[in-house]
Amino acid sequence: MDTDTLTGGFADPPRDAARAFRAALQALARPGRIETVTGAAPPAPCSMAAGVLLLTLCDGTTGLHLAGDHDAEALRDWVRFHTGARLVRADDADFALGTWPALAPLDRYRTGTSEYPDRSATLIVEMPVLTATGARLTGPGIETEARLSLPEAAAFQANRRRFPLGYDCYFTCGDRLAGLPRSTRVAEG
Amino acid sequence: MPETSETAYNFAYLDEQTKRMIRRAILKGVAVPGYQVPFASREMPMPYGWGTGGVQVSAACLTPEDTFKVIDQGADDTTNAVSIRKFFQKVAEVAVTEHTNEATVIQTRHRIPETPLTEDQILVYQVPIPEPLRFLEPSEVETRRMHALEDYGLMHVKLYEDIARHGEIATAYAYPVTVEDRYVMDPSPIPKFDNPKLESAALQLFGAGREQRIYAVPPYTKVVSLDFDDYPFDPSKAPHPCALCGAEHTYLDEVIVDDAGGRMFVCSDTDYCASRQAEQAA
Numbered sequence: 001m002d003t004d005t006l007t008g009g010f011a012d013p014p015r016d017a018a019r020a021f022r023a024a025l026q027a028l029a030r031p032g033r034i035e036t037v038t039g040a041a042p043p044a045p046c047s048m049a050a051g052v053l054l055l056t057l058c059d060g061t062t063g064l065h066l067a068g069d070h071d072a073e074a075l076r077d078w079v080r081f082h083t084g085a086r087l088v089r090a091d092d093a094d095f096a097l098g099t100w101p102a103l104a105p106l107d108r109y110r111t112g113t114s115e116y117p118d119r120s121a122t123l124i125v126e127m128p129v130l131t132a133t134g135a136r137l138t139g140p141g142i143e144t145e146a147r148l149s150l151p152e153a154a155a156f157q158a159n160r161r162r163f164p165l166g167y168d169c170y171f172t173c174g175d176r177l178a179g180l181p182r183s184t185r186v187a188e189g
Numbered sequence: 190m191p192e193t194s195e196t197a198y199n200f201a202y203l204d205e206q207t208k209r210m211i212r213r214a215i216l217k218g219v220a221v222p223g224y225q226v227p228f229a230s231r232e233m234p235m236p237y238g239w240g241t242g243g244v245q246v247s248a249a250c251l252t253p254e255d256t257f258k259v260i261d262q263g264a265d266d267t268t269n270a271v272s273i274r275k276f277f278q279k280v281a282e283v284a285v286t287e288h289t290n291e292a293t294v295i296q297t298r299h300r301i302p303e304t305p306l307t308e309d310q311i312l313v314y315q316v317p318i319p320e321p322l323r324f325l326e327p328s329e330v331e332t333r334r335m336h337a338l339e340d341y342g343l344m345h346v347k348l349y350e351d352i353a354r355h356g357e358i359a360t361a362y363a364y365p366v367t368v369e370d371r372y373v374m375d376p377s378p379i380p381k382f383d384n385p386k387l388e389s390a391a392l393q394l395f396g397a398g399r400e401q402r403i404y405a406v407p408p409y410t411k412v413v414s415l416d417f418d419d420y421p422f423d424p425s426k427a428p429h430p431c432a433l434c435g436a437e438h439t440y441l442d443e444v445i446v447d448d449a450g451g452r453m454f455v456c457s458d459t460d461y462c463a464s465r466q467a468e469q470a471a
Contacts, residue, residue, distance in 0.1 A: 014200035014208075018252045021212045025250065029219050029392045029407045030308075057216075059209050094213075114337035118217035118226045140222050140369055141407035143390075164371060168220040181220035183369065183407075 005077040008041035010055055020056040028168065028179035031137050032146025034130060036176050043074035049172035050097055050124050054083055057095065057122075063088035064095045068102025070126070097124040100151035106159075109167045117164040120182075125151065130173035134189040140181070147189060148178055156186040201248040201281040207231055211249040211403070215394060218405035223368030224336070225319050225402040233398065240273055241398030243296045243315035250311060250394070251277060251294060256284040258292035263300040263440070263457035270298070287460050299362070301383040303439050303461040306391035308408065314377045316397035319404065321365045321375040341373045344415060352420055364422075367413045368406060376412075382424045382440045387412040429454040434465035 010016035016039040023035035042051030058064055064085040066075060079085055090096060090108040103123055112120035127149070134149040135156075148171070150156060159166045159182055166182030180186075199205065207229075214228040233241040251257065257277050261270040265287040273296060274285050286292050289304040296313040306312060318324075322332045325343045335341070344365055351359045364381035368374045376387055377395060387393070393406040406412060416422040427441045432453040439461060441454040456462035 013205055015253055017205065017208070018200065018250075019254075021208075022250065022252050025212075025215065025219070025392070028216055029405075057209060057213055059206055061206075061210070062213070115333045116227075117221050117224060118214070120217070122216070140410040141219075143409045164221045164224060166220075168216070181407075183220060183222060 004043060004074065005081050008043070008051070008078065009082045010039050013055075017056045020052045024053060024056060024170070024177065024179070027170070027177055028141075028181055030141045030146075031139070031180050031184045032132060032142060032148045032178065034132060034176050034178045038175060043072070043078050045069050045072070045126070046075050046078075046097070047126055047172045048175045049177040050126060050170075053124055053170055053172065053177065054079060054085070054095070054097070058083040058085040060084040060086070062086070062094040063092050064097065065090045065093035067096060067098025070098045070102065093121050095122050095124060097126070099126050106155055106167070111159075111162060111165040111167055114165065117166075120165070121167045123167055123169045125169055125171045127151070127171050127173040130171055130176055130178060136187040136189055137180075137184050138187075139184040142184070148180065150180070150186065153186045153188045156180065156184070160185055198280050200253070201251050201277070202234075203231065203245065203248045207245075208249045211245055214403045215246065215249060215405065218394070218403050219392075219407055221372075222406055222410050223366075223372030223374040223404060225397075225404045228401055228403050230398045230401040234276075235272070237399035238317065239269060240296070240298060240315035242396030242400075242403070243298070243313050243398075244273060244276070244396075245398060246313045246394050246396035246403060247273075247277065247294060247296050248281070250313065251281045251283055253282055255281075255293045256286050256291055257281075258286050258289065258295045259297070260295065260300055260302065260458075260460075261298045263302075263442070264459045266459065288464070289458075289460055299378045299380075300440070300457060301379055301386040301389075303456070303458040305386075306389050308390045310391040312389070312391050312393045314379075314393065314395045316375070316377040316395045316400070316402070318363075319375055319395065319397040319400050319402040321363075321373050336372060339371065341367075344373055345417075348415060348417070352417075357423075358416065358420060361425075365415050367415060369411050370413075373415070374404065374406075374412075380426075380440055381414065381422075382426045384412075384414045384422070385424055427454050431456045431462060434462045434469065436462070436465060 037052040040051030109121040169180040259270040261267040363378040414422040
């Protein structure tokens, strides 16, 4: 085990996690809003913001799927040490982390059941850029319209069509994150 | 760290694993507005029925930078409100206030403040019975299936029977709403006067401790009070002005003032009423 594995967690877990959760909550409750977070230093290729989400939301009771280049030994060790999360296949995941191409195919992820739509996956999508431009978002949390640089529109339109089932997404880039719950209606920008 | 803080407890009382579990439930609640997410409610240092659901949601949301306000039926100075405010002052070291416009997180029992809430605020409701169909159908298996199938006919029958019996929809509090054209939700026992305020700029979170459910209404979410075309929803209130501040547009409490049947109507929102009185005195 590399010594880097042991570092990069929250310095003050209760308070750091509280601030991080608040940012994650505001981001998901107001799709299109970009929040800045701090406190995690995960190994490459994981971004600071994705690392913060893992530290805040994952533990021994959640399954995490690392997709593509994120399925690297350094990151696996870091996640195991800091969160205790089980590393699982995509179809068993509570959380999945990777780039948009690496997370595909999307029909692998749990979308809940009609009686328990909450038993669904949350995707953490690493983005090369994250700006409030591009796809047009409407729905809960949005007063009129918001914009977000989504990787595509079609997948989120398909996800919305099966509401209340579906997966929920966070988009991360550096120390910034945005949320896209299944309830959001997405149109091409 | 201030000397008065309680260092024997974790920040915001709950342990981190519990807060993560509650936080995950809150996020799924936000993603599916109006749907009741089951969560593993903990024992709190107060009995069920005293706001343990709201307290757990507040504990999961509060940051050290927050300013916290608690109201009990609109009042900041009742036992339940004072004890919960003091609890978080001690275990989360947060600033507290009685002024709605200064608060970033407001925990409430059975009212929505009169002052319109802003994007920077979170309203946390204490919920006794989260299931709007519970008094019509006692089985959780059945009510869960009814929500899954969007089978809300029974609720409309209940409202219709109100009209048949009383000539109007007699439900005055915990008046059921449809959230985002999908889930029928119990807005907790707020007076129906407050129902129009459920469409808000603030994020609204609902916690039911004994019943182990969390649900949410994100900002600007469509919330419609159930009614009929010929019996539209009426957010009625007592036909009086407030005896203290003269407001005619607020929800009023009826207060008995003597043994001879004397009574007065005053704003239930103590902060709103006091601010108006202060403005009038100035």
